[in-house]
Amino acid sequence: MNEITVYTTSTCPYCDMMTNFLKEKGIPFKEVNVQQDEVAANRLIQTTGQMGVPQTEVNGQWVLGFDPEKVMQLIK
Numbered sequence: 001m002n003e004i005t006v007y008t009t010s011t012c013p014y015c016d017m018m019t020n021f022l023k024e025k026g027i028p029f030k031e032v033n034v035q036q037d038e039v040a041a042n043r044l045i046q047t048t049g050q051m052g053v054p055q056t057e058v059n060g061q062w063v064l065g066f067d068p069e070k071v072m073q074l075i076k
Helices: 013-025 038-048 068-074
Strands: 004-008 030-033 055-058 061-064
Touching (some): 004 013, 013 068, 038 061, 061 068
Antiparallel strands (some): 055 061
């Protein structure tokens, strides 16, 4: 089972593209909106050193931005 978390904001078109891509592929994921969750936002910056979204964690590996090919490479 893959563990996938997509970190998003409410106003990010690439975040929508990433979550829609996963939905279309039927891949389950958890979405964390960092605009609504300050703790998660701070943890994300500390973990990755990046403020941009989307950031997608796939089985412990990070994908920055909308990069479906990289996500698919990391999925088991």
